[in-house]
Amino acid sequence: MSIRSVAQELYQCMKRVEELEKTLASLGPNxxxxxxxxxxxxxxxxxxxxLKxxxxxxxx
Incomplete structure (x- = not known):
């Protein structure tokens, strides 16, 4: 896999982590x-x- 494709996957994964963190922050504990x-x-x-x-x- 090329460095560019790994970097693209990493970027997408980082965005996914951000989205999940935001969603979790908006949910109540229960x-x-x-x-x-x-x-x-x-x-x-x-x-x-x-990926990193x-x-x-x-x-x-």
């Missing part, structure tokens, strides 16, 4: 969707971190 969104956020952060690592590795 909202029924909160648990599912927290899981999705954790997965998005994992993917973001993997791949991009850093490709630069060196």
């Amino acid at each position: 909202h029924p969707d909160r648990s599912e969104l927290e899981k999705a956020l954790a997965e998005a952060k994992r993917e973001r971190d993997q 690592g791949a991009l850093e590795g490709a630069k060196h």
Whole structure:
């Protein structure tokens, strides 16, 4: 995968993390969707971190 495509994926993933964080911030602590969104956020952060690592590795 090229550096450019990794960077594009990373950008999209970072936007997804931002959206999930905003959504979670707007929900009350006992909202029924909160648990599912927290899981999705954790997965998005994992993917973001993997892509960051791949991009850093490709630069060196």
